[in-house]
Amino acid sequence: MRVARFYNPGDLRLEDMPEPSPGPDEVKIRVHNCSTCGTDVKIFNHGHQNLDPPRVIGHEIAGEVVESTVDGWTAGDRVQVIAAVPCGTCPDCVRGRMSVCPNQTSVGYQYEGGFAEYLIVPRQVLAVDGLNRIPDGVSYAEASVAEPLACVLNGQELAGVGAGDDVVVVGAGPIGCLHVRLARARGARRVFLVELNRSRLDMSAEKVHPDVAICSAEVNAVDEIHKLTDGRGVDVVITAAASGAAQEDALQMAARSGRISFFGGLPKDRPTITLDSNLVHYRELTIVGANGSSPAHNKKALALIANGQVPVADLITHRLPLADLLDAINLVSSGAAIKVTIEP
Numbered sequence: 001m002r003v004a005r006f007y008n009p010g011d012l013r014l015e016d017m018p019e020p021s022p023g024p025d026e027v028k029i030r031v032h033n034c035s036t037c038g039t040d041v042k043i044f045n046h047g048h049q050n051l052d053p054p055r056v057i058g059h060e061i062a063g064e065v066v067e068s069t070v071d072g073w074t075a076g077d078r079v080q081v082i083a084a085v086p087c088g089t090c091p092d093c094v095r096g097r098m099s100v101c102p103n104q105t106s107v108g109y110q111y112e113g114g115f116a117e118y119l120i121v122p123r124q125v126l127a128v129d130g131l132n133r134i135p136d137g138v139s140y141a142e143a144s145v146a147e148p149l150a151c152v153l154n155g156q157e158l159a160g161v162g163a164g165d166d167v168v169v170v171g172a173g174p175i176g177c178l179h180v181r182l183a184r185a186r187g188a189r190r191v192f193l194v195e196l197n198r199s200r201l202d203m204s205a206e207k208v209h210p211d212v213a214i215c216s217a218e219v220n221a222v223d224e225i226h227k228l229t230d231g232r233g234v235d236v237v238i239t240a241a242a243s244g245a246a247q248e249d250a251l252q253m254a255a256r257s258g259r260i261s262f263f264g265g266l267p268k269d270r271p272t273i274t275l276d277s278n279l280v281h282y283r284e285l286t287i288v289g290a291n292g293s294s295p296a297h298n299k300k301a302l303a304l305i306a307n308g309q310v311p312v313a314d315l316i317t318h319r320l321p322l323a324d325l326l327d328a329i330n331l332v333s334s335g336a337a338i339k340v341t342i343e344p
């Protein structure tokens with residue numbers, strides 16, 4: 001079968017691999033869609049500390065069961081696969097905090113990923129109920145977006161996005177678009193989208209219709225948010241961008257008792273920011289992180305797509321065959337696409 005295998009930074013090879021057969025307690029799927037994201041770009045350029053090359057990458061996976069030796073799964077079942085795999089048994093997992101499991105492994109890192117015609121679902125995924133049925137009416141391409149939506153859901157649960165909130169989303173990539181849509185679904189009053197890149201902002205705003213789209217290369221975004229809120233600031237700021245400056249600005253945009261989600265991580269070599277601790281202290285701000293998602297978040301994300309609360313079909317701007325994966329990665333890194341999905 002054809003796969004895309006990562007060897008070294010800049011060295012991702014399209015090659016043939018023997019088609020895998022399921023062992024005992026394993027499920028084999030035919031991959032219909034494996035979507036790309038910024039993480040794939042990061043892996044392509046820099047590798048990843050948890051990734052053991054050579055490795056088939058790709059972690060936003062939807063497909064069809066073709067062979068199974070596991071009760072409950074049979075050929076023809078339409079399925080979505082979690083990406084982050086918690087151990088299910090450590091103190092964090094037992095307390096229900098599976099997204100911060102210290103023993104977490106990932107599909108496409110320690111296990112072969114989805115940029116392949118076929119995939120054996122790792123037993124570790126099945127052990128934590130991480131293979132999900134795709135609801136009727138949801139396409140494979142849409143289902144492949146459940147994984148990033150699950151991460152967005154984890155972030156908004158932690159930040160407590162809810163009814164009546166004014167929300168700022170910084171970053172208009174696919175994750176930012178999902179944040180705008182999910183915030184609406186959770187009852188936000190107004191959602192403002194902030195982005196440096198004008199063409200990316202326009203492209204995304206046309207899809208997700210924020211109340212106001214703010215290009216932070218053209219205006220001071222903090223001032224704009226204060227104007228829009230009569231100086232009060234917003235209830236929640238979500239930074240969906242790998243930018244320390246965006247995180248620093250987020251504190252200035254937050255209202256008293258506001259919540260700030262540092263959703264996007266910072267580059268490994270520049271992880272520090274300057275934080276006015278007195279803003280946090282006197283204004284009773286809450287700063288939260290977000291690290292992937294749990295199996296339960298993936299199930300909820302599929303339901304949000306299925307019931308129409310968070311549409312994702314129109315965010316899929318490009319569908320490419322596996323042979324064009326390098327083009328897909330270039331598209332993602334250029335910011336000229338929203339969601340690029342691979343159909344192996």
Ligand SMILES: [Zn+2]
Nearest residue numbers: 036037039060
């Ligand atoms: Zn991803």
Ligand SMILES: [Zn+2]
Nearest residue numbers: 087090093101
């Ligand atoms: Zn664990």
